[in-house]
Amino acid sequence: MGDKVAVLVAGSWGTALASVLANNAHEVTIWTRNDGQAEEINTSHKNSRYLPDAELSSHISAVTEMSKAVENAKAVIIVAPSAAMRQVCADFKPYYKEDMLIVHATKGFETESLKRMSTVISEELGCPEGQVVVLSGPSHAEEVVRKCPTTVVVASQDERGAEAARDLFMNSYFRVYTNRDQVGVELAGALKNIIALGAGMSDGLGFGDNAKAALLTRGLAEITRAGVDMGANPLTFAGLAGIGDLVVTATSKHSRNWRAGSLLGQGQPLDEVLSTMGMVVEGVRTTQAAYAISRNLNVQMPIAEQLYKVLFEQKDVRCAVEALMGRDPKTEMEVMPLKTWEQWHS
Structure with a gap:
């Protein structure tokens, strides 16, 4: 048996990552607040709410006490929804040790502060932000x-931390690359959810492949422009965390963001859509955060802006599409500030 690894919390992605770790012969403990969920994982080796068709390894156990989850853990994998990240880390803080490897796999922002998840984790645990490892990439839990x-990327300014996370997860079906651009990987994973929502809306409206291809392409340009302005390497958005995750999230039935967008495109109100989904749709909160970020940084994010107006100002979806199609002519290569591009290639 390998090292003990704790996974916080027991959603679909946390459970899938726990399964990878268990297959790698690690002792995995999942923390959940739900007594019934913990009992089901321990007795039936199922997590029926999030992954109903999956049989979980007997090497995975679940507890509701944070102290038991992280006791003697060599690594802690945090997969809390963005809205719950700060509270989960606050609960974890009394048991945190400096030699623990901290990996997070949450794709979103803290809406109130507009902070990335690694920043929130760093603030709550008191560890350097650059030592937090981000796991991202095209990866449906169901698959x-x-x-x-499946191929993903782990990113950290701490190269040894990224390599340790790679070695923890990598196996014959789960390939892991490393990347030094922690900021870019984190931003790419969060911002692509906005475009996935838009892709779902396009499909819900019946607009076809031409519209979706344009949305993904211009969406990638948009999130790259915003990401670079926030300190990311533009090449990261051409990799697994960028275009890779964008394609899988914006085109698949497994994607909550695509499914939510499709229902919105069919005319369902946002509250009804979120109720129907039954799980967190990170793209909704991310759209709210990205809209605020674009205004704060004076970065053009026209797709995010129109989606924000649909989600939070009740703008008609077709009117939003007309607003995007009626924008002033642009050159296609107007993606990022030249100064920033030169800085990355100097």
Whole structure:
């Protein structure tokens, strides 16, 4: 048996990552607030709410006490929803030790502060932000738990931390690359959810492949422009965390963001859509955060702006599309400030 690893919390992605770790012969403990969920994982080896068709390894156990979850853990994998990240880390703080490897796999922002998840984790745990490892990339939990071939990236300013996370997760069906651009990987994973929502809306409206291809392409330009302005390497958005995750999230039935967007495109109100989904749709909160960020930084994010107006100002979806199509002519290569590009290539 390998090292003990704690996973916080027991959603679909946390459970899928726990499955990878268990397959790598690690002792995995999942923390959940739900007594019934913990009992089901321990007795039936199922997590029926989030991954109903998956049979979990007997090497995975679940507890509701944070102290038991992280006791003697060599690594702690935090997969809390963005809205709950600060509270989960605050609960974890009394048991945190400096030699623990901290990995997070949450794709979103703290809406109130507009902070990235690694910043929130750093503030709550009192650890350097650069030592937090971000795991991201094109990866549906439903496929990972079935051992379908999947490739992701782990990023940290601490190269040894990224390599340790890579070695923790990598196996014959879960390939892991490392990246030094922690900021870019984190931003790419969060911002692509906005475009996935838009892609779902396009499909819900019946606009076809031409519209979706344009949305993904211009959406990638938009999130790259915003990401670079926030300190990311533009090449990161051409990699697994960028275009890779964008394609899988914006085109698949497994994607909550695509499904939510599709229902919105069909005319369902946002409250009804979120109620129907039954799980967190990070793209909704991320759209709210990105809209605020674009205004604060004076970065053009026209797709995010129109989606914000649809989600939070009740703008008609078709009117939003007309607003995007009626924008002033642009050159296609107007993606990022030249100064920033030169800085990355100097």
